Amino acid sequence: xLVLDGKTTAARIRTxxxxxxxxxxxxGKRAPGLVVLLVGDNPASLVYVRNKExxxxxxxxxxxxxxxxxxxxxxxxxxxxxxxxxxPEVDGILLQLPLPAGLDAQRCLTCIxxxxxxxxxxxxxxxxxxxxxxxxxxxTPAGVMELLRQYAIPLAxxxxxxxxxxxxxxxxxxxxxxxxxxxxxxxxxRTPDLAAITRQGDILVAAVGSPCLIREGMVxxxxxxxxxxINRTAAGLVGDCxxxxxCAKVSAITPVPGGVGPMTIAMLLHNxxxxxxxxxxxxxxxxxxxxxxxxxxxxxxxxxxTTSASxxxxxxxxxxxxx
Ligand code: NAD
Numbered sequence: 209x210l211v212l213d214g215k216t217t218a219a220r221i222r223t224x225x226x227x228x229x230x231x232x233x234x235x236g237k238r239a240p241g242l243v244v245l246l247v248g249d250n251p252a253s254l255v256y257v258r259n260k261e262x263x264x265x266x267x268x269x270x271x272x273x274x275x276x277x278x279x280x281x282x283x284x285x286x287x288x289x290x291x292x293x294x295x296p297e298v299d300g301i302l303l304q305l306p307l308p309a310g311l312d313a314q315r316c317l318t319c320i321x322x323x324x325x326x327x328x329x330x331x332x333x334x335x336x337x338x339x340x341x342x343x344x345x346x347x348t349p350a351g352v353m354e355l356l357r358q359y360a361i362p363l364a365x366x367x368x369x370x371x372x373x374x375x376x377x378x379x380x381x382x383x384x385x386x387x388x389x390x391x392x393x394x395x396x397x398r399t400p401d402l403a404a405i406t407r408q409g410d411i412l413v414a415a416v417g418s419p420c421l422i423r424e425g426m427v428x429x430x431x432x433x434x435x436x437x438i439n440r441t442a443a444g445l446v447g448d449c450x451x452x453x454x455c456a457k458v459s460a461i462t463p464v465p466g467g468v469g470p471m472t473i474a475m476l477l478h479n480x481x482x483x484x485x486x487x488x489x490x491x492x493x494x495x496x497x498x499x500x501x502x503x504x505x506x507x508x509x510x511x512x513x514t515t516s517a518s519x520x521x522x523x524x525x526x527x528x529x530x531x
Contacts, residue, residue, distance in 0.1 A: 242260075355471050417438075
């Protein structure tokens with residue numbers, strides 16, 4: 209049984225990013241810059257933001273946390289985003305969610321320049337993912353794909369079952385697996401007889417937020433299991449899968465913690481570096497991994513057109529359609 213070690217894999221990616229930034233600095237270039245917008249004082253958000261800031265600093269990126277009061281008006285938040293959009297030193301803008309009550313998160317996300325949308329949540333980037341076009345991809349599913357790639361887990365022709373259909377994890381996860389030529393089934397809270405479907409998965413991705421929802425009888429012998437869930441319980445941090453029970457049955461599995469979580473942060477750094485490359489006209493954009501945002505050429509808003517090399521052989525370069 210193979211443990212898909214996100215902690216070690218992410219550390220390797222961070223080292224590659226750090227080396228790329230050191231090289232840029234030696235050329236006299238500015239460092240890539242990320243701004244995290246933190247509205248209010250949600251304690252969980254504070255921890256996440258601190259972790260992101262520390263990760264940026266570790267690799268040599270400029271990172272700034274902009275703390276805004278919980279009672280900020282929607283218009284004021286949107287104009288702050290507009291200022292960051294116009295700031296040439298800012299490559300990535302991350303709006304920490306959830307926002308306090310009364311603020312419209314979707315409207316704010318839509319205000320972020322898609323080329324600075326390092327979370328990949330802007331409707332334009334989501335649309336690009338749907339169409340198989342270049343764009344910044346959501347960090348968590350991109351991190352899962354990179355982890356699977358680094359462990360050479362075959363996806364083409366496999367049946368991938370995704371449990372969860374959120375906009376930030378489940379849906380983009382399903383699209384990325386589809387892009388990798390898996391046959392994808394998405395399950396959710398209204399799916400009857402979940403186990404009957406999860407048992408069919410060669411690859412099973414759990415992104416629910418329900419401790420140990422996926423038990424031993426719910427997975428196929430030899431399946432590859434990716435546990436995205438993060439649940440704080442009296443027994444500590446656990447995923448959506450019963451890790452100990454599944455280990456005896458599956459061929460590979462991600463631990464919690466130390467699986468998908470570190471990969472998510474690595475992909476945030478990767479997206480920020482990719483955005484920097486685009487903003488500074490460096491279209492080679494090869495830093496560390498083959499996540500779609502690296503493989504793909506520059507975003508049409510910031511630089512020329514995309515190259516056919518950006519697409520997998522079965523994709524039509526002009527439409528992004530897969531055969
Ligand atoms: P969400 O609450 O937005 O979505 C949960 C999804 O699970 C929904 O689509 C829902 O339909 C489905 N669901 C709920 N109960 C179900 C059931 N009994 N059977 C089948 N499906 C069910 O959550 P999210 O933002 O997608 O996050 C999911 C989990 O992943 C959470 O634990 C979250 O903390 C974690 N997460 C981890 C990372 C990371 O970096 N590791 C990143 C994002 C989210």
